[in-house]
Amino acid sequence: MSTLFSPARIGNMTLKNRFVRSATWENMATEDGHMTDKLYAVYEELAKGEVGLIVTGYANIVAEEKPNAGMMGMYNDSFIAEYQKLTKLVHGFDSKIVMQLAYGGTKTTYNVGERVIFAPSAVAERGTQTLGKAMTKDEIGYIVKAFAEASRRAQESGFDGVEIHAAHTYLINQFLSPYYNQREDEYGGSLENRMRFLLEIYVEIRKLVGGEYPILVKLTASEFFDGGLTFADTRVICKKLESVGVDAIIISGNIHGNASAVVGESFDGHVIQQEGYFREYGAVISQEVNLPIITVGGLADICAIEEIAATTNIQYFALSRPLLAEPQLIKRWSEGRRAEVDCERCSKCRTKRGNFCVVYKKRNAA
């Protein structure tokens, strides 16, 4: 029997199994980020589906910036009561829930022109072409504090931990990246300097939530383009995160909308795989740091997941689109019904009516 359905710990959190719902923006919150009945229902279904750890969709940490419509908010104390209801609901099914916190930045076309969008430097995002405002040190301090305050609220709301979104070309990822970060002060240049923003955020959060509260970090394995963040950089970042006391690292990449184009290709000495896009990258890191490593991206087949668990130190597996297609997937697998999930990885799950599987799951469309 594989270890996948055995309990395990991330920091002081005990999970009933090794499956994680990867952070998935639902586009179902109100305009100002508050909870709706639809959102509560999404989380109830995931918890009933026996997901060990549910990571929320990304929540914005300052009122004036959000990269997408209908995302959850965590920018003031007005959210605490409704999130207490959410965490209680999830805990009632013996699942754990962590809130993902993000500052979006230029990887957005949402309401561009109507707000100031921060960036490390004035370098347009490669996909959206959105140009941000190079942050002053005061603005850096403001965002660092905002991450910490949002984490304090998450703790007061009963979340079991927080996840810092440092992947997918969002603001923190851009600071880490030598392509997006052209700064000449102590936040740019060397990798040590490029890591400073993330580390300041981590340290400030830790101050407010205490030594025991789980803090997870989602990272990009590599930016997969010349001049971008390399896997060698990410390996160093992971070691640093381990040394400062981060509780788990999620190894991701910014390819899920376009994965079929890059699966099988080699970057930084490793190959993007069909089943578990970043498993080779995660496997290396899992040998190098003594922390739970979570792999995410392209996991749909329990046999492949078992194989990764058996042959690497990766012991946690996060899924996003498969759980949109089939929120009860983990329960089904645990009951021995092991067919692959009905997810075609078409990434059509983002709709104006909320994010759901338009191929296999039409009932949320109403």
Ligand SMILES: Cc1cc2nc3c(=O)[nH]c(=O)nc-3n(C[C@H](O)[C@H](O)[C@H](O)COP(=O)(O)O)c2cc1C
């Ligand atoms: C609709 C949708 C919303 C997403 N929202 C987020 C998010 O809020 N935060 C995040 O880190 N990743 C987000 N992702 C990326 C996923 O967490 C995951 O990294 C990616 O989809 C690859 O995993 P999969 O192959 O299991 O879908 C989102 C993906 C989708 C499809």
